[in-house]
Amino acid sequence: MTKKKETNKDELEKLKLENEELKLEKEEINNKLLRSLADLQNYKKRKDEELSRMLKYSDEELIMDLLPTIDNFERAIKLDDDDLTDELSRFLEGFKMIYTSVVQILNKYEVKEIESLNKTFDPKYHQAVLTDNLEGYEDNIIIEVLQKGYIYKDKVIRPAMVKVNIKGEMKNE
Numbered sequence: 001m002t003k004k005k006e007t008n009k010d011e012l013e014k015l016k017l018e019n020e021e022l023k024l025e026k027e028e029i030n031n032k033l034l035r036s037l038a039d040l041q042n043y044k045k046r047k048d049e050e051l052s053r054m055l056k057y058s059d060e061e062l063i064m065d066l067l068p069t070i071d072n073f074e075r076a077i078k079l080d081d082d083d084l085t086d087e088l089s090r091f092l093e094g095f096k097m098i099y100t101s102v103v104q105i106l107n108k109y110e111v112k113e114i115e116s117l118n119k120t121f122d123p124k125y126h127q128a129v130l131t132d133n134l135e136g137y138e139d140n141i142i143i144e145v146l147q148k149g150y151i152y153k154d155k156v157i158r159p160a161m162v163k164v165n166i167k168g169e170m171k172n173e
Helices: 002-056 060-077 086-108
Strands: 110-115 126-132 141-147 150-152 155-158 158-166
Touching: 002 086, 060 086, 060 150, 060 155, 126 141
Parallel strands: 126 158
Antiparallel strands: 110 150, 141 158, 150 155
């Protein structure tokens, strides 16, 4: 009987060890499962954010292609009406109507002009291509807009090209 008890005791120890091993293995599998679920949730969140960003700015390429056309319309509209013939003046009126229509479409798509003239230079919104040292203007103030800049929703898609007043620097010519 003693031998049988010893065998039972050994078997019981073996089963206890096996049970502990199985518990550890189960815990390890549960941890792997939890990590995999967390990874999957993080992946889904990143993909949703990426898709949202892509959809938010989906029209950016089209808008960028339209901006040079807007620039050309603005140049044509700057012609002096007083020096034009009646026929050319009517033609210019048509240009103004087309320009207004395109600007309204851009506004509909949340494209806004960056207000720059007489504002403080900000490199996030402006690209200084010229400087000057004029009396009557404060330092770092934009004194001329050479090309308008635009913001699409909350993103600068084209900084304004500007001339900035800089005190104490030589004037660009």
